Amino acid sequence: MTDRMLPLIEGGPVHERSDAARNRVALLVAARALVERCGVAGVTMEAVAVEAGVGKGTVFRRFENRAGLMAALLNFSESAWQDEVISGPPPLGPGAEPLDRLLAFGRSRLRLNVTHGELIEAASQSFGRSYAARSFAAMHVRYLLGALEVDGDLPMLATALLAPLEAVILDRQVRIEGMDLERVDAAWTDLVRRVVRPTGVPGPS
Amino acid sequence: MTDRMLPLIEGGPVHERSDAARNRVALLVAARALVERCGVAGVTMEAVAVEAGVGKGTVFRRFENRAGLMAALLNFSESAWQDEVISGPPPLGPGAEPLDRLLAFGRSRLRLNVTHGELIEAASQSFGRSYAARSFAAMHVRYLLGALEVDGDLPMLATALLAPLEAVILDRQVRIEGMDLERVDAAWTDLVRRVVRPTGVPGPS
DNA sequence: ACCGTAACCGGACCATGGTCCGCTTTCATT
DNA sequence: AATGAAAGCGGACCATGGTCCGGTTACGGT
Numbered sequence: 001m002t003d004r005m006l007p008l009i010e011g012g013p014v015h016e017r018s019d020a021a022r023n024r025v026a027l028l029v030a031a032r033a034l035v036e037r038c039g040v041a042g043v044t045m046e047a048v049a050v051e052a053g054v055g056k057g058t059v060f061r062r063f064e065n066r067a068g069l070m071a072a073l074l075n076f077s078e079s080a081w082q083d084e085v086i087s088g089p090p091p092l093g094p095g096a097e098p099l100d101r102l103l104a105f106g107r108s109r110l111r112l113n114v115t116h117g118e119l120i121e122a123a124s125q126s127f128g129r130s131y132a133a134r135s136f137a138a139m140h141v142r143y144l145l146g147a148l149e150v151d152g153d154l155p156m157l158a159t160a161l162l163a164p165l166e167a168v169i170l171d172r173q174v175r176i177e178g179m180d181l182e183r184v185d186a187a188w189t190d191l192v193r194r195v196v197r198p199t200g201v202p203g204p205s
Numbered sequence: 206m207t208d209r210m211l212p213l214i215e216g217g218p219v220h221e222r223s224d225a226a227r228n229r230v231a232l233l234v235a236a237r238a239l240v241e242r243c244g245v246a247g248v249t250m251e252a253v254a255v256e257a258g259v260g261k262g263t264v265f266r267r268f269e270n271r272a273g274l275m276a277a278l279l280n281f282s283e284s285a286w287q288d289e290v291i292s293g294p295p296p297l298g299p300g301a302e303p304l305d306r307l308l309a310f311g312r313s314r315l316r317l318n319v320t321h322g323e324l325i326e327a328a329s330q331s332f333g334r335s336y337a338a339r340s341f342a343a344m345h346v347r348y349l350l351g352a353l354e355v356d357g358d359l360p361m362l363a364t365a366l367l368a369p370l371e372a373v374i375l376d377r378q379v380r381i382e383g384m385d386l387e388r389v390d391a392a393w394t395d396l397v398r399r400v401v402r403p404t405g406v407p408g409p410s
Numbered sequence: 411a412c413c414g415t416a417a418c419c420g421g422a423c424c425a426t427g428g429t430c431c432g433c434t435t436t437c438a439t440t
Numbered sequence: 441a442a443t444g445a446a447a448g449c450g451g452a453c454c455a456t457g458g459t460c461c462g463g464t465t466a467c468g469g470t
Contacts (some may be wrong), residue, residue, distance in 0.1 A: 017436055020448060045427060055450030060428065127377070134377075156392030159378065163368035172332070172339075173364065187361030194400045222417065222466055250457060260420030265458065 024062050026052040031073055040118040045069070067126035074116065074123055078133040081112055085140060098147040099196065105144070106165065106188045109137060113167045114174060114181065120167040137162055148196050161195065164188060229267050231257040236278055245323040250274070272331035279321065279328050283338040286317055290345060303352040304401065310349070311370065311393045314342060318372045319379060319386065325372040342367055353401050366400065369393060 016024075030051035034043045045066055049056045063069040090096035091104040113120065127134065141158040150157065163169070165188065173179040221229075235256035239248045250271055254261045268274040295301035296309040318325065332339065346363040355362065368374070370393065378384040 015437095017447060019435065023449085044425085046425095049450090056428090057430080057450050058448080061448075066427065124373075152395055153388070153392050156384075156388065157396070159374070160369040160392060160396045163371065163374050164365040166368065166371075166374065168329075168373055169364070169368050169371065179361075183358070183361065187358050187365060190357055191362070191365045191400070194402075195396070197399075224466070225418065228419085249455085251455095254420090261458090262420050262460080263418080266418075271457065 020062075023052070023054050023058055026054065027059055027062055027069075028072060031069055032076075035073065035119070040070075040122055043069075043122075065126070067123050070119055070123035071126045074119055074133070077112070077116065081108070082133070082136055084108075098144045099192075102141065102144045102148070102192060102196075103189055105137075105140065106161075106192065107185055109162075109165050110170065110181070110185060110188065113165055114170050117167045117171050117175075121171070124168075145196070150196055157195065161192065164191070225267075228257070228259050228263055231259065232264055232267055232274075233277060236274055237281075240278065240324070245275075245327055248274075248327075270331070272328050275324055275328035276331045279324055279338070282317070282321065286313070287338070287341055289313075290341075303349045304397075307346065307349045307353070307397055307401075308394055310342075310345065311366075311397065312390055314367075314370050315375065315386070315390060315393065318370055319375050322372045322376050322380075326376070329373075350401070355401055362400065366397065369396070 027048060031043060031048050034047055034051055038047075043066075045059050046056050048069070049059045052059075059069065063072055084092055085105065085108075087093055091100040092108055094101075096104070138155065138158045141161055142154045145154050145157060164184075170184070173184060174181065232253060236248060236253050239252055239256055243252075248271075250264050251261050253274070254264045257264075264274065268277060289297055290310065290313075292298055296305040297313055299306075301309070343360065343363045346366055347359045350359050350362060369389075375389070378389060379386065
């Protein structure tokens, strides 16, 4: 399962030819270099090809399209983050109270999505395909809600809680409406508290 | 304020030249025709230009870019919807209880965003600029929350409630995860009820 | 009616995402 | 080591979003 941390090395199809593997690594390294040299917008498919010293067609063969390339790039940091959630120190990792874990999860995810906003945006056409991160987050939130003994349609509730943390929405709030990160954070905490608190319905006496 | 309903006629700059006005109308009509003949994806800037019988440059002059054109197209249905909310029959329009209005608002907005998903997606690059619909929705929800005497950071709470209704997220749920519309609807109702119900904090005795 | 100006028009032009297909490389088998 | 075929490669090619600028047109003042 830690294989997920090594997207540069983990293979594509079951048996990948050595030249193909070499090129895939070269392409990702090139893309990473470009993204920090010219910004996400400057990562042109042709530029990546040139930087990696391969043909343009090769880039498309490996990553389908620009969004796919970006998604592959994202997996770097995304899987590192997943590991923190799964096995890092509390309160994000296991060991803390579920509510604390949930709130820590929100804080962390919020920052991550703001930081990677551009990249996520550029990769988003490729999701639906395999943005593992999204379903991972949904699963985790759902699990924590269960641990908190929240009842209701947990998968949908998880989606609803994650929605305000989406990069698209955060971008609007932070970049356009000029919202403070702390305020967004506080609001999410408030939202979670409202959702999680026990139903007003009196129990079976 | 009803001018907002006539996006085809309402002018751009203070004093628009007659030929410019004619072209703007022609372009929007052409675009609308194309979108229902070839789908949103088939609306090429050049195709619009040809259909309207003008040069390609003119299209870009009027609408800045593809997203701008789509946004202009959206305003058609969007402003009709706004009028329903502002002055239509209850429970969506005024006259019903705030909670009922809020739930009706969600149902309605949900359907609208699913229907216009593609168009909204295509126009979204242009938002931040002037997607009036979004801030209108936020304002309305905020108002209803106020009427329900919900306390807290109302603007942020409104954003949080609207987030799961965003086209991007609905698309994933409905198209990719195969969620049922009714289920999404029910989940939103549940979310609202959780958020709105009075805080567990005991009042000042 | 005339004129100067400012706005507008249009299509040639560029950049970039994406496709295609003939050539090359790799690798399993012998 | 030789070999055949599957996989991979690469760059020419296309479509489309977006820019630019010389020529044209409408408008207001006289």
